[in-house]
Amino acid sequence: MRTQFQRIKRMTLFMRLNHWVVFFSMIAAVITGLYIGHPYYQTLISEPTAHKFVMAWNRAIHFYAAIIFDVSSVVIAYLYFFSRFDKPIKKLIPTKKNLVEFWEVFFNLVTLNRVKRFDSSHEDSFHVVYFTIFHLLLAWMLLTGLQLYVLGLESGMSSIGKWWPALLHAVTDWTIPVCGGTKMDVRYVHHMTMYFILTWIMFHIYYIVWRTIFWREGDIAIVFGGYKFKRTKGNNA
């Protein structure tokens, strides 16, 4: 009795590239963001002040990472609805089928894989909800981050025109009252949201590794090769 596996495509090349772009942007944003919040190393470059842009480079990298991150998230948000490969929105709508699947996958996790009553070969509701939380956290980072950024554009001008700060004010000014009423609160919340995202990532990595070990379907390979494997024979044969 040999176990046979079927190869199942789970991520397109674009999705995988996007994952790793986000991976590196996030590392860059966290490292530079922690420096911006509290410069944790000293600038020991014996150059005149005007020549060493240590904070300036940290901020530049932070902003570039954030913009790449944000654009990628916008694309992902589009793919949620219009992907030709797999529309995650289908798994997000709280239909009875999705709700049942969500709880089944959750039970599978808390029963340490003792109960597994769902088709694990495709993206499940639990995972889609989990990723949606991630994208909401990112959107929140985008809004609070751009609010902090526009504070420096008080002249109303920017290198790409007046529309840019005007747009940022229109889109992000409401985060001040929502965060607690002051610009300082926006900063706290932006910083704190990073920890929620890091917590998210800890579980994300753990969960994928756990799935790989306990489901034995090669889940961790999805993000590298795009495929995982589904047992077609063996268990009950």
Place this chain on the structure above:
Amino acid sequence: MNREHLRSLFTAKSARVDTNKGEAYYKNLYERCRARLDELKKITPLRNIDIAQVLEDEGISRRDFLKWASATTAMLMLPASFTPLVAEAAELMNRVPVIWIELQDCAGNSEAFIRADGPKVDEIILEIISLEFHETLMAPAGHQAEAQLEDAVNNFKGKYLLFVEGAIPVGRGREWCTIGASGETFEEHLKKLANDAAAIVAVGTCATFGGVPAAAPNPTGAVGVMDVVNNKPIINIPACPANPANIVGVILHYVLTGQIPELDSLLRPKFAFGYRIHDNCERRAHFDAGEFVEEWGDEGAQNNFCLYKMGCKGPMTFNNCSIVRYNESVNWPIGAGHGCIGCSEPGFWDKYAYERPMADANIKMAPNGGVEKSVDQFGLGLLTAAGVGIAIHAVASAVAGKKSEGEEA
């Protein structure tokens, strides 16, 4: 959350400053100001003081005065052609009655306003305004003082500018603070005087946002003027103390145009609060270079490095002190070697006045500020909790082994 509240959330006026509104706008404004000043000239001065005489007595030449006038014109964001009008408005300031009241305050703004030592043009100009009532400065006391206030209100009904210094207790502490023999609370006192005012100028952070009296746990329930009065135009001039240059600017603007200056969403005049301290800071180069003062008196401090790591709040604070400074541009806090403490922002004192970078800031975990944890401590706690949860699950999974339902061992 009602509709009005939602609308205000999404239409908050930005701090954007429009420094050039076009020729047509300024031509029109010039004519209006001209007409306004001619109108004021016809009124008999409330105080028979000649500014030329006062300035001469203080040893300030006409030339110095005009230099001040052109600087003030620039501060008010008006074209240079307005300089003669501004000078004229300064001369006519004794025609606008001012009533100044003090509530929960330390009189620090009054102190800044009179600037007893070596008065400069700003302070002298403030001396010649027609100050009809000011508890700290006037000679009468008790019933005589109250009678004078009543006289002033009756004589200038609807015409006086009401300057308010200090926060208003509206919580449990409202009864602790009363004024006069009738025992009216600060709130009643303010509302009564506000009713007959042309406009209200809240001077200092206590009067604008509650300031120090409103700091946790805010025993008196202190709030700012704009939280109590809603039937009059209000101009907020926060900072601790408010910069006399900005007080003069607001009065001058009123004398000149008969209107209150353009305000931001926190009712602060944009000419003064449209710029961020950080962007006009003389130590900004050190910020960008990553050169920070690490502790008081270290090598960095001696070399005027950036004070960000000592808790400077310049990046979140909108005020013109990095441009105008204090005491006739002699110096300002960052110039003197201490970071900005964000004294002109709402939420000062609790959210700004600490000597740590904001990542180390203590946030209030309990509503009343009982337990404090910094964001980083909180974040590390969160990560630890997640790590512990994951470890428990991982160990449990490993112990349970790789069995799944219906699978052979």
